[in-house]
Amino acid sequence: MSAASDQEHELQDEPEEYHWPIPPAGGWTADDLDRIPGLPPHTELIDGGLVFMSPQTRFHSRTMRLLDNVLLEQAPDHLDVDREMTVKLDSRNRPEPDIVVFSTKAVTGPNQTWYAPEDIVLAVEVVSPDSLTRDREVKPRKYAQAGVPYFWRVEQDGSTGLPVVHTFELDPAIKAYSPTGVFHDRLKTSRPFDIDIDLTAVDRRRA
Structure with a gap:
């Protein structure tokens, strides 16, 4: 050659x-x-x-799996749960929550790539090292302004490695979130529906 x-x-x-x-x-x-x-x-x-997203950590992946599985099991029939689906908040903002709970009426078909904020009941962000500011400040502010009624921020406990869930509820008068609790080991709440999650099960194959 x-x-x-x-x-x-x-x-x-x-x-x-x-x-x-x-x-x-x-x-x-x-x-x-x-x-x-x-x-x-x-x-x-x-x-x-x-x-752009950085490579996913095992904590992030396992936490999403736990929340996805339990929320899907416990959600009422008129709600559904998805991982990593974007929400079209407005013409310049389309974030991708780690978990969304949404109305089943929002589903348009298998090729759907986003939901509208009015269809979202709960948005969940699992914090990563490269997304601290976005998950703690930028995204919750935008979700609140768009009218998403509930927001959870999930952090990793530095001593145990387990998820810690910070829950928030929208104050519609000011379009901002008010904190409603910080949950270690177990998350139990009645809003937006009856939810009971064993957070220590994050590394188990079955919650």
Whole structure:
């Protein structure tokens, strides 16, 4: 094989360079999120900017699994539960809560990629090291302004490694959340429906 052929073969074997999307004037819109090619999984839109997810930790994955399974088991028939589905808050914001509890009337079909905020009953964010500010400040503020009635923020206990759940309820008069509890080991509440979660089961194969 000639040197030219060798060089051509090597070039064919090299992975194609990825070109990051260039935002339009004014930033991306919520609808753009379904049209931009080659985005990494679980890309969010915050204030017109794309936010990419870092690699998921075992704590994050296990916590989502626990909450997803138990909430799905305990939710009343008119509500359903999904992991990592975006919520189109407005034209410039389409975050992706880790868990959403939503009205079954919001389902339009298997290719659906987002829900409207008025269909969301509870949004849950499991905090990661790279999302501290977004999960503690930015996202809850936006969920509240959009009228999502309940919000949970889940943190990892530094001494036990177990999830700690901070629960919030919307004050519609000021469109801001009020804290309603901090739960270690066990989360038991009647809002938005009767919920009882053994948080120590996060590492068990069956809760």
